[in-house]
Amino acid sequence: MTDHSLVTRAISDHRRNYLENRFVYPVFSRRSKGISIGINLNPDKVCNFNCIYCQVDRHQPSATHEPDIATIVLELRNILESVKRGDFFSTGPFKKIPKERLPLRDIAFSGDGEPSLFSGFLPLTEEVISLKKELGFPEIKLVMITNGSGLSRPEIQKALELFDKNHGEVWAKLDAGTEAYFRQVCRTQTGFHKILENILQVSQKRPVVIQSCFMKVHDKKPEKSEIEAYIGRLADILALNGTIKLVQIYTVARKPTEEFVSPLEDPELDQIAEAVRTKIKVPVKAYYHASL
Numbered sequence: 001m002t003d004h005s006l007v008t009r010a011i012s013d014h015r016r017n018y019l020e021n022r023f024v025y026p027v028f029s030r031r032s033k034g035i036s037i038g039i040n041l042n043p044d045k046v047c048n049f050n051c052i053y054c055q056v057d058r059h060q061p062s063a064t065h066e067p068d069i070a071t072i073v074l075e076l077r078n079i080l081e082s083v084k085r086g087d088f089f090s091t092g093p094f095k096k097i098p099k100e101r102l103p104l105r106d107i108a109f110s111g112d113g114e115p116s117l118f119s120g121f122l123p124l125t126e127e128v129i130s131l132k133k134e135l136g137f138p139e140i141k142l143v144m145i146t147n148g149s150g151l152s153r154p155e156i157q158k159a160l161e162l163f164d165k166n167h168g169e170v171w172a173k174l175d176a177g178t179e180a181y182f183r184q185v186c187r188t189q190t191g192f193h194k195i196l197e198n199i200l201q202v203s204q205k206r207p208v209v210i211q212s213c214f215m216k217v218h219d220k221k222p223e224k225s226e227i228e229a230y231i232g233r234l235a236d237i238l239a240l241n242g243t244i245k246l247v248q249i250y251t252v253a254r255k256p257t258e259e260f261v262s263p264l265e266d267p268e269l270d271q272i273a274e275a276v277r278t279k280i281k282v283p284v285k286a287y288y289h290a291s292l
């Protein structure tokens, strides 16, 4: 197997189990362009959204329920120490991939649900920052991957101030331009306005990365008017002094929750990315269904 195909296989393998760990799992991430160490803050697989394209397998019961900060920190310490010693690259799922293809890029607060709702987010952030300093990884990014719903919580706002001082980034999901499409795709009680307001407020304090998943629903790609409305929402953020660092446009890469959801073709994704690029002046990157 070539280096390229080994990396491709590592990319498609996003299982959230690593050794005996319960919460912390390294993956090869296309969007991070290297190793991202994920912290699963929703091992119970409960989410306040029910996205039609969600790739969390909720048919399998979860073995772990409550996130436990001490265990998370211990698992993270073990991985970071193993990276430091070098044996991380000669054991586990990455052992056949050359080390130079595996730069450690970030520690991602994510999971099988919404991380911003975790009640211990602030103390966990403090512990992770202190650990990365202690072990000599001050430059490694912290990433919070969020559906935006918990961003206005005071505890999250305080945690994001720590992110700001420690190479932290917020990657906020925005999959729609209109309330109706948002309801169709994200299926949540949280209002679209609330999500937009939360993203705006965060983006007024630091640059955000917007992550947008577009797909075919019953074999139909999103309407042109929906994409125009979506670009309008991004333009609203900029007009209100928000900063967007990057827009990541992607499609379904693994088995979605609903069978009527399927990936967009590469040119369809390109068309959306190009429309965003043309209308608003922010960097845009497309991630295709089955490419690096």
Ligand code: SF4
Pocket (backbone or CB within 6 Å): 047, 048, 049, 050, 051, 053, 054, 055, 056, 111, 112, 113, 114, 147
């Ligand atoms: S917000 Fe994320 S975890 Fe929750 S249902 Fe949507 S895609 Fe799945």
